[in-house]
Amino acid sequence: MTLRPEYILTLSCPDQRGIVHSVSGFLAQHGCNIIDSAQFGDAQSASFFMRVHFAVEDSAVGETVLRAEFAILGSQLQMEWQLHDAHHKPRVMLMVSKIGHCLNDLLFRYKSGLLPVEIKAIVSNHTDFYQLAASYNIPFHHLPLVAGASAEAKQVQEDKILDIVSSNEIELVVLARYMQILSPALCTALKGRAINIHHSFLPSFKGAKPYYQAHERGVKLIGATAHFVTSDLDEGPIIEQDVERVDHAMDPETLTAIGRDVECVVLARAVKWFVEHRILLNGHKTVVFR
Template identity: 65%
Template sequence: MNAYILTLSCPDRTGIVHAVSGFLLERGGNIEEAAQYNDHGTGLFFMRVQFACDHLTYDDLAMQVRMFAEPFGMSVRLHRVEQPMRTVIMVSREGHCLNDLLFRWKSGLLRLEIAAIISNHRDFYQLAASYNVPFHHIPVTAATKAQAEAKQYEIIQAEGAELVVLARYMQILSDDLCRKLSGRAINIHHSFLPSFKGAKPYYQAHDRGVKLIGATAHYVTADLDEGPIIEQDVTRVDHSKTVEDLTAMGRDTESQVLARAVKWHSEHRVLLNGHRTVIFK
């Protein structure tokens, strides 16, 4: 049977779960996985349902879902389970996250279709070629930033990318590009945000003598390093570790954190809740 994922959010009220399950039952749908969350602080309800249904085409089902959602004031999306998420990866000169994502993708661990890699340096064109992924070198300077971002966005749109991953792309995106990519661009920050934002966080962490270093994957917004957080993790360190030790250990954490965030997003498990996220793992 055709498998789908339905995600929704709306003002909370009684009977939503019953209504959703009844809607799917009436159309021959079989629920395989379901999760829900009531945010009492905002009064919002969130739900993710994976189900099988072979009685309607996707277009017919999507139309009926929109009609069903209207009386509830729902923000709703319907996705095909088997359809991989088209993705563009952006990177600069540190390739550990890029390499990790490419390996996981080719190993079948990520439900992606990596359509292109964009970089402001040439360092990883051979790595991209080894995975048969188009590589676009777009240099960025203060004088050419607007033109470079226009070309980047043109590639993202031409590839039909649903997701853009900043895998250690070390350029600050303009407010305009952040708005265009709202809700579909994930950044990995080599720090346990909100601590040590900005440049050289491992140097900042070492200077403060921290005992935990971490990494944060979050959605990109115009407010630098302030986007809704998807995933975080930490690694324990001690006084004997140098900045280089912290950096090497941090890279492993960054790769794992970013991979989990990309996986959850590609499986439609992340729902935005204002400046926070709801994640159905």
């Protein structure tokens, strides 16, 4: 069965009257039927955000026509906009070090059809998960980086990362517990298309064994944060967060297990929302249409 053309339009622009009317009117005039629509006007930034999922029901209207003619409306309303093929599965690269729970979770969701993506590569500075990658028939790239590596060695390693991104036409890079700090240059190259996951204890519990530190302080909530990668370490625009309640009877290993479960769920949500084009940047924040 031939799938009818469907697209997802995302946009942001200065807030003003008539934006929804203009967009819906444009789609109606071009033989399109809206399947789902969400919008948000941010009073603080005076900006308007919108996501529209629609089907093209007029066979005479193609993507080229839609793009060319919507560009006129976009210019009139000072829009930043993107048009995505709703049937396209974005190409994803996963990066991991020696802790594999997020990697394993994403691979299972991918194989089960719960994540509409194509995972084209797994990159690691260790070899721990090459067999896991092979079991999913996904190319595994071992790019070692020894402790205390020079800036030149780090540059060589990151150049190889970018080569993999380029050769596979990667649209999203997921740091699934990749325990290396990306250089400012790599962060810039991946701006808006790289997601990281970390425990929500930052900055309170930095460094090694955060769950052990949290246990020593008797925390009652543990959680995780997924955010876009920027050169400001762990300070990129937040996409998703969640927490679980814990208590005094739990040892550090139990806290660690609970925390890792939360990390998996939070990262999976962020990845799913990204590939479904539900995340729009709003300065240092995000608008997420769920």
